[in-house]
Amino acid sequence: MTVPFPTDRPALAHRLRAAGCVYAEDEAELLLDAAESPAALADLVDRRIAGTPLEHLLGWAEFCGLRVAVDPGVFVPRGRTGLLVAAAAAVTGPAPAVVDLCCGSGATTLALAQRLGPRWLAAADIDPAAVACARRNLADLAVPVFQGDLFAPLPARWRGRLDLVVANAPYVPSGAVALMPAEARLHEAPVALDGGSDGLAVLRRVAEGAADWLAPGGHLVVEVAAVQADALCTELTGLGLTPQVRHDEDLDATAVTARRPA
Template identity: 75%
Template structure:
């Protein structure tokens, strides 16, 4: 973090953030102070935070699985709950897997899996050009292809049927519930990263259908969903011939589904 040579009024900043509804006002105040190099810069950051802009956009990064991941304005902010997806993927991946991260957003999951798995091949895909640009920054210097396109469409054809692991934090908010999301998400993150269709499972069903063709026999699909959607998603996966299992982590308010392709 950037050292500061000025002496901000921390209690006043904390009070202002708390009044604006920031639950972790003390922590946010320290992060904003560290990110500012002058009183004017701090005031500008505080003004934007009070106006509802996500803290991660103001800082330019988010913490995810113990890593600092760059996050650009408009790109989906990685949530702490998605650590369950990473843990679940690492548990089923096997040695030196071939992996694709669909709906990659900032590339946070791909970064975390690159650290944990030492994959022999890793790609990340998103349909949003802003997300792809952000993921390319986060994955720069690694042997990772970051591709623009719809789910499996931009993947090399020779990878079909040869992937060991497909992970996806695809959008799963039902369309009617998007308007009920916190303003930080609803007003600032790309709608394509949030809206999962009428029941929230439209994109996840497409991810599962494609996994049947792209996974190697014995390979795994790992996705995030909500607790109330998990059983319906599992039913769709079983109908495709996949063998799903639901994982829950109440401490993270997180639900993930792993699905194995038999063979």
């Protein structure tokens, strides 16, 4: 006799907790809400237990109080990136010109649009799947999302005119990618995770470009690992930018801001 799949929250939470899901009760409730039938629920739970990110199963993630669509394979926005958003809001003046590089799903772009009231705002990513996802998330705001490598796809007339550049660029050292949770290394694009031998390869290029694309007095804001902050600040100083480091213990996050002198 076939045993019915459990469709009550405590039983689902028990299964998820046994599989290592830290927030099993919350996940059980979300999966129950997302499933259209017991069969669909069973499929979702089996895939979650197998390691598929919850956000990819639901099709969305919560970020800075917003619900952001996240397609399979696209980098899932992390709560710690809220510090990047807060740091950008703290250093940026009214009606800024803003570009979000390595935008992924466009989550940071959405949060910045809400907090900053930019006079113009754009995003860019090298991953076609991320670009498609971000374009859908940003369609109502008419924010252009460019596909390409960092600053390369941006209109040349923007060079030297940006008030704010933000980037949640990959900063995991190549050798540490294999040590990441399976949810990330198996289900998110490697280009969104691998930061080169020391984790700073992409961020160095972001910094080099920002020194040229920022307007005088403009700011670059990036996320980085705490142990990488000093090395990145040295790079930024060498480029003529003035860096500052912000930590948030509650979010376990580190952001670096860098100002181009006026």
